[in-house]
Amino acid sequence: MLALALAKGFPGFRLEVSLEVREGEVLALLGPSGSGKSTLLRLVAGLLTPDRGYVRLGPLDLTPLPPERRGVGFLFQDYALFPHLTVAENIAFPLVEARWPREKREGRVLELLRRMELTPHAGKRPEALSGGEKQRVALARALAARPRLLLLDEPLGALDLRLREELLFFLRKTLREEKITTLLVTHDQKEAFLLAHRVALLREGRLVQVGRPEEVYVRPKDAWTARFLGHKNLLGPEESARLGLPPKVHLLPPRALSLGGAWRGVVAERLFYGGRVGLWVRLEGLRLYLEAPEGPEEGEAVGLHLDLAQAVALEG
Numbered sequence: 460m461l462a463l464a465l466a467k468g469f470p471g472f473r474l475e476v477s478l479e480v481r482e483g484e485v486l487a488l489l490g491p492s493g494s495g496k497s498t499l500l501r502l503v504a505g506l507l508t509p510d511r512g513y514v515r516l517g518p519l520d521l522t523p524l525p526p527e528r529r530g531v532g533f534l535f536q537d538y539a540l541f542p543h544l545t546v547a548e549n550i551a552f553p554l555v556e557a558r559w560p561r562e563k564r565e566g567r568v569l570e571l572l573r574r575m576e577l578t579p580h581a582g583k584r585p586e587a588l589s590g591g592e593k594q595r596v597a598l599a600r601a602l603a604a605r606p607r608l609l610l611l612d613e614p615l616g617a618l619d620l621r622l623r624e625e626l627l628f629f630l631r632k633t634l635r636e637e638k639i640t641t642l643l644v645t646h647d648q649k650e651a652f653l654l655a656h657r658v659a660l661l662r663e664g665r666l667v668q669v670g671r672p673e674e675v676y677v678r679p680k681d682a683w684t685a686r687f688l689g690h691k692n693l694l695g696p697e698e699s700a701r702l703g704l705p706p707k708v709h710l711l712p713p714r715a716l717s718l719g720g721a722w723r724g725v726v727a728e729r730l731f732y733g734g735r736v737g738l739w740v741r742l743e744g745l746r747l748y749l750e751a752p753e754g755p756e757e758g759e760a761v762g763l764h765l766d767l768a769q770a771v772a773l774e775g
């Protein structure tokens with residue numbers, strides 16, 4: 460298990476976080492730009508020194524150790540590969556460093572090449588690879604020595620949409636199969652939800668909420684968290700009252716809204732997403748959002764079903 464309690468201050472910014480990651484668990488740090496995600500990861504890696512606190516991995520105190528002695532695998536955004544080494548040599552590099560015997564090393568490299576679908580590229584140098592291939596090599600290299608802990612900083616950050624999607628599922632499968640304790644940084648909610656067993660939400664250097672993706676999504680701690688997680692139907696006290704709810708801040712989760720009910724509204728905006736449509740509906744002076752497989756045009760009257768029993772009261 461990874462256990463940490465860390466404090467680090469920069470001019471105008473202060474990080475203060477305590478966190479535990481279970482063995483084999485993937486935990487995603489989620490938060491807006493500048494919330495301290497990379498700082499936390501760099502502290503765990505040993506690339507930054509904390510003002511106070513500790514990082515423990517099982518019985519081992521990593522705090523005084525330099526990065527190369529922490530037994531930690533990294534994948535940072537710029538995924539610099541060694542340009543003079545082939546794909547296979549890049550992946551083998553940490554194994555040579557860790558003094559794995561040749562035969563074991565070769566077996567592991569072959570296994571990773573296969574798993575990352577890189578076998579046909581084994582003899583190429585990085586310059587002859589596409590961006591997604593390079594990123595897979597970097598990931599294979601980070602995983603190679605079976606690190607006790609894997610740190611991934613926006614592992615899909617520099618990729619286009621299609622590659623991002625492809626590698627997302629690939630990474631998900633790999634992390635689960637290898638059962639490596641992973642701390643992952645992303646600002647993409649969807650990525651965090653798909654990859655992680657638990658997510659930790661960071662805001663201005665503090666943890667706001669930690670929990671399973673579904674838990675956090677359905678029961679966000681407050682309005683800020685709800686908005687950050689992409690919820691659209693947040694009602695103020697007065698708006699809540701208009702729908703017959705107690706006069707507090709409420710969240711209406713997506714599943715609480717559907718087409719074809721007794722509430723009368725008008726479609727203010729219709730967004731075509733391919734497989735489904737997003738509808739902003741004006742109703743009782745409110746704007747509510749819902750998604751449906753297909754939907755009426757802008758300006759049309761619609762009936763909405765609102766399951767108010769599913770409304771979640773939030774801290775302002």
Ligand SMILES: Nc1ncnc2c1ncn2[C@@H]1O[C@H](COP(=O)(O)OP(=O)(O)OP(=O)(O)O)[C@@H](O)[C@H]1O
Pocket residue numbers: 469470472490491492493494495496497498499646
């Ligand atoms: N070496 C440094 N010296 C001074 N301030 C720093 C340093 N590194 C980070 N900061 C500040 O600490 C805060 C947190 O930065 P950090 O990079 O951890 O955020 P982040 O959540 O990873 O953001 P992003 O999603 O944009 O990468 C920012 O205000 C940043 O300017």
